[in-house]
Amino acid sequence: MGSVSDRALAHIDSEEVLAELLERIWQGLGVDTVAVLILEPGGNELVAAATKGIESEVRQGVRVPLGRGFAGRIAAEKHPVILDRIDETTVVNPLLWEKGIKTLLGVPLLVGGEVLGVLHVGSLTPRTFTEDDVEFLQAAADRVALSVEAQQAQSARAAASKLQRSLLPAQLPLVPSLDFAARYVPGGRSIVAGDWYDVFTLPNGWMGIVIGDVVGHDLPAAVVMGRLRSALRAYSLEHTDPAEVLTRLDRKAQHFEPGMMATVLYGTLEPNFEKLYLSSAGHLAPVLASPGEPTEFAKLPTDPPIGAVREARRQTTEIDLPPGTITCFYTDGLVERRHAPLDQGLEALRSAVRPQRSERVCAAVMGALIGESVPEDDVALLVFRRQAADEVGALDVTMQAIPESLKDIRAAMRRWLSAVGVGGDVAGDLLLAVGEACTNSVEHAYGPAGGDIHLRMELLDDELVVTVRDHGRWRPARGVNRGRGLTLMEKCGDEVEVLRGEEGTTVVIRRRLEAEAQA
Structure with missing residues (x-):
């Protein structure tokens, strides 16, 4: 039992733990095959992830439906199973009976009571697995489950981080008479999330400006964010009206992303940048600061979030942008605090925004609302300023x-x-x-x-x-x-x-x- 304990594996690199565990199970039980199958996202199929003695199972991408056959039954019932008859009536994977395996023992991979996958071993000769064998394999499965969970979390974080970096603008556009600046900070322990912002030019000379917040965290939220971003860009090529773009985005999300929800603020700028057209899908209104005028929140209706209500009616609001005007888009992580009213955060934001260079506005806002603290939720901030003619x-x-x-x-x-x-x-x-x-x-x-x-x-x-x-x-x-x-x-x-x-x-x-x- 000690050969698969945490202490015995403490010195091994995390990426090599799974291979070492399979080797120790192989030797500890004296079996001919060892296999780990992982439950795919969605929870309907097990897929071969690591093997010893039957490597073709991974190479051929073997999949087993949940509840069917030997491995599917273990995952569905969450109990060990010993099988002495290996054929097409008892096992879904033909590689097992074709290899000549006579006896199988399998146990579930559990983390917090939830099934992560299945670990099973096989013998090419008839064999009676004992209670001690079952106990040993279940102990090994618990260690395998921890290793797999850690690898999945690490891979998910790395994938999500790379995905988010690829989807957020590497550089804001250099546009005559417009001054852009932005910030993005993950909240808490998360390194990625579903917040995003984007700025792009359109074929007719207009510009699209968007900020959004997908409900959720980590890789699932980042994946949905990427899909919404791409879809919004595609719809923006067909329509200048932000309300129409968000209507189409909502229809797409309702059909292809059931259960998801996101707030989105989308605006289009006229080629001369004198007017901004805005539509809000459940998103907080931007802050506007013009020279000689009090800083205020844009007055526009807040329509339902993307994915919340079918066939929601959406509206577009026209906003004048005099030279020198600052426009500040942001996500709710900037202004929401667990033990403080939202109005308090919004007032702090309004007080921090002044008609000055966008980079200075970003620095002032982040200093006033984030400071030295770790934000509870993810924060995205996008600021742009229409320059006066003598500044261009x-x-x-x-x-x-x-x-x-x-x-x-x-x-x-x-x-x-x-x-x-x-x-x-x-x-x-x-x-x-x-x-x-x-x-x-x-x-x-x-x-x-x-x-x-x-x-x-x-x-x-x-x-x-x-x-x-x-x-x-x-x-x-x-x-x-x-x-x-x-x-x-x-x-x-x-x-x-x-x-x-x-x-x-x-x-x-x-x-x-x-x-x-x-x-």
Whole structure:
């Protein structure tokens, strides 16, 4: 019995414990096969996880339905079973009778009274297993169960952590006239959960901004979070209205994730960022702080959470975002405390938010509401600020020299021009001129190996200066009526300069601004 005790295995690395246990069971009982089957998530099937003497059971991915055959019966009844007749009438797994096993002894793997799986041993010769054998195997099963539970927990934490890191934005987007910052902190002893935030651009020039909180913790919550995030992104490509996106997300969750529930706040920003459209699925309202105005919570209806009510009616609220406005999205772990009213946490949050840089807002909020304490629940915080025109610096964009990049370059230009207050014919002319310069780089600068285009736009007093640079050598124009891009650029800009050299081609376009061109 001591050979499978905790003390006997204390010096062994946790990843090797299961293999060592099977070896000791093999030797201690003098059997020909040892197998561990684990109950799969959902609790309907056992799957072979580790074996000795019948390794093909794992290699072939053997599965046994709960309640059927030898192993299924042990798991369902939670009692040891000795079997002297091994054939298709008593055993689901054909490998056991095909191997010629004559006698089987199996016991359940139990943790806290719950079935984790089954441990069984077999003999190729007729054998009578004794009560001492059953006691030894059950003691071994208790140790195996602890080892399996520890490995599963470790694997689940590692998988969930990797999943969550892959789903949270590695870097918030660099968008002209918008300043982003975020925080994510798991609550208590959890390292991952179902809280998430996301920011993405849409093909029509709008932006999607979302924060959500899936009920639950660890890997199951993280998996559901990943599915919701992907689905919301997909629906956002079809609809700009946040309420419609959340309606479709709810329908998907009701059908494919029965029993789950999540709160979600989804917003879309107009291309000029002057208005934010919001819809809340059971989520707390964001905080708004504008220069010269009191900080307040956005006034919007709170519709039912995702997964809570079938065919819930959802609404979208339009919110003005004057220059300098801070918008603060957050999950309830930031403001909820077990022994304090919610209003107290919300007031502390409102008091901490001021119209300043987003990074400073995040630092102030986390300092005021979290401080040195470990949060009881998971915390996600996403802050963005619409900058004033005089705060917007130069636009720098680097993209692959492929046709698909041209629309992203145009979208970035539109946002930047809007942010610095340039519109009308000037904006239209520059979009056309820069589009021609970038198209020339895509078509003529590189061969099959490809390369990059770098765009820089800056406002110097009353003049816009645009630089388009590549690192290739332009090839002659192909086809009829080609090569007119320079003429078009010259019509749209006041000055156009093309510099060709060994290190590539640089196009500089200058356009003076009339007073009325700036909004």
